[in-house]
Amino acid sequence: MIAVIDMSFPVYMKARNFFSLLAVLAALLLAIGLGTFWTLTARSPLGLLRHGGQLLPEAAQFVPKQSPIAASVLVAPHRLTDLWQLLAAPDIRGDIQAEVKRIEGSLLAGTGLSYQADFRPWLGEEVTFALTSPDLDETDENGLQPGYLWVLSCRDRSLGQETLDLYWQQRAISGSRLVFEQFAGSQLISARTVDAGTPTKVAMPKRAILSPTSPQLIEASAIVGDRFVLLANSVLVLKQALTAAQSRIGLSRDAGFQSALAALPGPRVGLVRINLPQSLRWLGLVDGPKLLTTGLGDT
Secondary structure (H helix, E strand, O other): OOOOOOOHHHHHHHHHHHHHHHHHHHHHHHHHHHHHHHHHHHHOOOHHHHHOOOOOOHHHHHOEOOOOEEEEEOOOHHHHHHHHHHHOOHHHHHHHHHHHHHHHHHHOOOOOOOHHHHHOOOEEEEEEEEEEEOOOOOOOOOOEOOEEEEEEEEOOHHHHHHHHHHHHHHHHHOOOEEEEEEEOOEEEEEEEOOOOOOOOOOOEOOOOOOOOOOOOOOOEEEEEOOOEEEEEOOHHHHHHHHHHHOOOOEHHHOHHHHHHHHHOOOOOOEEEEEOHHHHHHHOOOOOOOOHHHHOOOOO
16 A cells, blocks of 8 residues: 655645745844944944933032032043044054053053053943032132042942052051041041041142042042942042932032023033133132132133
């Protein structure tokens, strides 16, 4: 006996399933390709020319309104340096790379930290620096004691914490006494190198602009939530920053600042805000009492 089996229907089904699977795979590969292209385009240094950086300086909430100067870079610094090198002529790219390394080394001199190894892995898309006060203690006898604040956006809190731990371990080894305290929901770490109750002060001449990342000027730090790392040359500066963020004295709540931001053209990768009266006082061009009668506003 001979049995005949009709295989036409199963073969048809197998062919249809094959082409359906092929279509799904093609669509998946297309989606992956488009996603990869979009990611590479967004992260490319050239993307900064078209789209700019972060739209608003979110770290402005920590800057008191009366700060003489506040400057924000609204993109990770290494993206700017990458763009700088990409746009440069090939024969000078080596010089630019060397200059970038020199600047990074100068800013982090004496800290035992490296931008590429210790900051780049967790740094987000904003770095804000502020001169919060021309003279923290308002005393002329010991010269100007400016208050410096760095606010670094953070995309990986644990890595940011590791960097701070490394820095403070080195400070402790070098002889600094570390003080831990809670303030406004954040833990503050500061150094004491004079005695147990007196914060370290660094006397600076007028018109001096010193690097806030030198060992003598990073005297306090805090991590706020999972988003910001704060560095300052005095624990008082950190307390002022945290108070500003939780009250109406923060720069981000200033109506004039908000209006100025709305009027700025885009795209942009950074901005600077200057409080003209306070800046003139810091530069020694106008003394405190005369500021009340100048009529100068913020710029």
